[in-house]
Amino acid sequence: SGITDEALTRAKGQIETFAYGKLNSVWEKNATISEWERLLGKSSTLSDEIDRYTRVTKEDIARVFNKYIKGSGAAVLNTYPIFDNKDSVKSVNPYAGQVFETPAEYKGLSYVPVVDKFNRAERPTPGQTKTVKVPDYFSTKLKNGILVMGTKNTETPEVNIVITIDGGSMVLPADKLKKLGVAELTASMLNEGTKNFTTEQISAELEKLGSSISFNANKTSNSINISCLKKNLDATLKLLEEKLLNPGFREEDFKLAKKQYKESIKDEENNASVMASKLFNYAVYGNSVLGLQPSFKTIDAIELADVKEYYDKYYSPTVANVVVVGDVEEKDVMTKLDFLNKWQPREVTIQPVPEPALSTEPKFFVYNKALAPSSVIQMGYPSLKFDATGDYYKNRIANFIFGGNFNSRLNLNLREDKGYTYGIRSGFNGGKYNGTFQISSSVKRSKTALSLYEIMSEFKKYEANGITDAELEFTKNSLLNQEALKYEDPGQKASFLANIARYNLDKDFTVKQNQILKNITKDEVNQQIKKYFDSNKLTTIVVGDKWIIESQLDKASKEANTKEVLNKVKLKKISID
Numbered sequence: 048s049g050i051t052d053e054a055l056t057r058a059k060g061q062i063e064t065f066a067y068g069k070l071n072s073v074w075e076k077n078a079t080i081s082e083w084e085r086l087l088g089k090s091s092t093l094s095d096e097i098d099r100y101t102r103v104t105k106e107d108i109a110r111v112f113n114k115y116i117k118g119s120g121a122a123v124l125n126t127y128p129i130f131d132n133k134d135s136v137k138s139v140n141p142y143a144g145q146v147f148e149t150p151a152e153y154k155g156l157s158y159v160p161v162v163d164k165f166n167r168a169e170r171p172t173p174g175q176t177k178t179v180k181v182p183d184y185f186s187t188k189l190k191n192g193i194l195v196m197g198t199k200n201t202e203t204p205e206v207n208i209v210i211t212i213d214g215g216s217m218v219l220p221a222d223k224l225k226k227l228g229v230a231e232l233t234a235s236m237l238n239e240g241t242k243n244f245t246t247e248q249i250s251a252e253l254e255k256l257g258s259s260i261s262f263n264a265n266k267t268s269n270s271i272n273i274s275c276l277k278k279n280l281d282a283t284l285k286l287l288e289e290k291l292l293n294p295g296f297r298e299e300d301f302k303l304a305k306k307q308y309k310e311s312i313k314d315e316e317n318n319a320s321v322m323a324s325k326l327f328n329y330a331v332y333g334n335s336v337l338g339l340q341p342s343f344k345t346i347d348a349i350e351l352a353d354v355k356e357y358y359d360k361y362y363s364p365t366v367a368n369v370v371v372v373g374d375v376e377e378k379d380v381m382t383k384l385d386f387l388n389k390w391q392p393r394e395v396t397i398q399p400v401p402e403p404a405l406s407t408e409p410k411f412f413v414y415n416k417a418l419a420p421s422s423v424i425q426m427g428y429p430s431l432k433f434d435a436t437g438d439y440y441k442n443r444i445a446n447f448i449f450g451g452n453f454n455s456r457l458n459l460n461l462r463e464d465k466g467y468t469y470g471i472r473s474g475f476n477g478g479k480y481n482g483t484f485q486i487s488s489s490v491k492r493s494k495t496a497l498s499l500y501e502i503m504s505e506f507k508k509y510e511a512n513g514i515t516d517a518e519l520e521f522t523k524n525s526l527l528n529q530e531a532l533k534y535e536d537p538g539q540k541a542s543f544l545a546n547i548a549r550y551n552l553d554k555d556f557t558v559k560q561n562q563i564l565k566n567i568t569k570d571e572v573n574q575q576i577k578k579y580f581d582s583n584k585l586t587t588i589v590v591g592d593k594w595i596i597e598s599q600l601d602k603a604s605k606e607a608n609t610k611e612v613l614n615k616v617k618l619k620k621i622s623i624d
Contacts, residue, residue, distance in 0.1 A: 049105060049109055053255070055104075057255050059103075060255045061254055061257050062100045062257075063100070063257050064257030064258070067093070067205055068205065070093060070203060071536035071537060071538075073532075073535065173524060173528065176524055176527035177527075177528075177531065178558075179530045179531045181543065182198040182534050183198060184197060184198040184547075185197055185198075187377065189364075189384065190388045191364045191387070191388050191390065192392070193367050193368060193369055193387055194368040194369070195384060197370065197372065197544070198372055200372050200373055200537050200540060205274065206280050206373030207273070207371075207372045207373060207537045207540075207541045208271075208272075208371050208541075209270065209273075209369070210271040212269040212363070213366040214230070214267075214366060214395055216230045216266050217266060217397050217480060218360075218397060219336060226349050227341045227342075228308065228341030228342075228345050228346050228349060229349050229354060229357050230264040230269060231341065232346070232349055232354055233269075233357045233358050233362075234263050234269060235262075236301060236304055237358075238260075238262050239297070239300040239304065240295040240297060241290055241295045242293040243293060244295075245295075249289070256275060256283055257279065258273070258275035258279055258286070259275075260273050260283070260286060267478060267480055271287070277373060277374050277375065280375070281383065292389060292390060296355055298351060305347075305349070308346055309346055312341065312343060312346070319419060319421070319590040319591070320423050320590075322416070323588050323590045324425060326412065326414050326425075326588045328340070330586050331428070331483065336400075337481055360393060363391075363394075363395050364390045364391075365394065366395045367390075368549070370541050370544040370545045370548060371384075372537045372538075372540045372541045372544070405428065405429060405584055406586060407583060410585070411587045412587065412589070413593050413596055413597070414589070414593075415591075415592070416590050416592065417593075418592060419590070419592050421489050421491060422489070422498075422592075423487075423488070423489045423490075423590040423591065424488050424490060424495075424589055425486070425587070425588045426485065426502065426585050426586065426587045426588070427585065427586065429482065430442070430475055430482045431475065431477050431482045431579075432477045433478055434477070434550075435552050435559070436560060438575065439477050439482065441563065441572075442579050444522060444526065444563075445514075445572050445576050445579070446475060447522045447526065448521070448522055449505070449509050450471065450486060451473065452525060453470075454521070455472070455473075456505050456508075456509065457471045457473060457486070457488075457502065458470060458472070465497070467491055467497065467498045468488045468489060468490045470488065471487070471490075473486040475579075479549065484579070484580075486502060488502075492592060493599075495591060495599055495600075496600045496603040497599075499600075506580070506582045506585075510580050513569070513577075514569060514573065515569075516569055522572075523565065527561065527564060530557070530561070
């Protein structure tokens with residue numbers, strides 16, 4: 048039946064936006080230019096890339112479809128899991144030793160190795176660290192008080208806008224937790240149709256522009272992410288105005304959103320890493336908004352009226368800020384965002400966050416995932432909220448050598464030396480309302496107990512002895528050099544400004560951070576470790592095959608070399624309604 052002009056326009060709009068997006072970072076430029084050279088045998092340009100697609104006609108598509116797709120055969124492979132208690136299955140190559148005839152196009156070819164112009168025996172050394180200048184930005188307010196921050200980015204004709212609305216699930220009083228998930232469902236409904244457009248109609252308009260508008264929600268905030276080409280900014284903002292100020296809240300959309308949300312919850316139950324994070328939050332924060340998660344029960348309890356009420360009460364300009372990154376001037380930005388002054392203000396109250404009770408001895412929980420081939424470990428305790436230049440920032444420096452990079456003590460031990468995991472990391476994660484220290488990894492099922500032992504051993508050594516002079520120098524060089532790639536693409540710039548707005552940061556906070564990093568001493572770092580690394584506070588969650596894990600721990604706790612570390616472990620069952 049062919050395709051319509053509108054469908055072709057939608058496809059081209061998305062492809063053009065994607066083409067520009069591929070050139071935002073040094074890495075993406077490198078990959079794209081290399082691919083042009085490899086496939087075309089010559090240099091190309093972004094205009095050439097976009098022109099290739101804009102010249103395509105409906106007739107071209109019909110011809111290619113009929114020639115290469117219609118009537119073609121297909122190979123269909125169905126894969127089913129084999130439930131085997133063994134940790135590995137021997138791999139057999141059925142074609143081992145078989146000789147294949149050389150394809151005609153390879154006959155007569157010979158391999159000529161490239162002559163190196165440098166000595167591969169000499170290990171490269173990093174260059175001098177360079178302080179990176181963060182993007183300059185403007186900060187002003189709309190008539191209704193919304194803070195607007197922006198920075199000019201002229202490298203590609205894209206505009207990224209992030210609207211952050213403080214609140215999320217944190218606005219829900221205790222008696223509303225039985226309807227946890229209403230914030231997320233409200234965001235889902237705002238991604239659907241409006242009073243004047245169906246979901247399909249507004250999605251088609253966005254596709255033609257190559258634009259995207261996405262509403263999201265989490266525990267502490269709601270957000271709207273807008274991306275478009277500069278030439279389509281006005282049209283995209285008209286659609287944003289429609290979606291934000293004229294939501295449809297149709298019953299059929301609501302039923303679909305609830306069904307999709309429940310399916311996502313069901314899918315999460317099969318993801319051991321997600322379950323470990325959920326259970327860790329529950330073990331640390333208990334029956335509070337930070338500890339509980341949306342469930343089938345809470346989603347079933349939500350009615351469309353609850354979604355409308357949440358939108359009416361908590362989507363308010365009084366707790367919102369806007370970040371704009373793109374090739375636009377401040378004056379133009381403020382004019383284009385003037386429609387946000389129509390947004391009716393409401394007073395929004397963030398519910399107080401109960402302080403979690405810190406443990407004085409380790410806690411250990413196992414969540415049974417029968418026949419799981421690996422075990423997911425999540426360990427940690429409550430810690431500091433975010434601050435840019437205080438102990439929270441200094442803890443990032445203190446953690447870097449322990450578990451904050453590939454060459455960390457944890458990763459070198461469990462991955463490089465023992466081969467128990469593909470990777471393990473630790474870090475201090477602080478937000479506006481809470482903070483934690485966490486260690487996380489997925490390890491071989493057969494090495495669960497030994498992994499726990501190695502983690503605890505490294506933790507105790509770090510507590511007792513701190514870092515070395517060489518490790519501190521490596522930390523400083525690494526963190527200073529990482530700064531160079533932090534504000535490269537428009538999305539990174541937008542996130543950077545959003546954090547400044549969210550935490551009311553000084554314009555020179557990164558300069559202060561660099562000064563702290565350059566001047567911090569080994570004794571100061573070790574003081575941070577002594578103060579904020581505490582193995583007695585650890586809550587440990589292991590998601591995996593309970594029976595295998597228990598037997599390993601029981602055996603390990605009786606062996607001399609692991610007894611000291613693991614003999615206090617007491618298995619507990621943890622569940623969430």
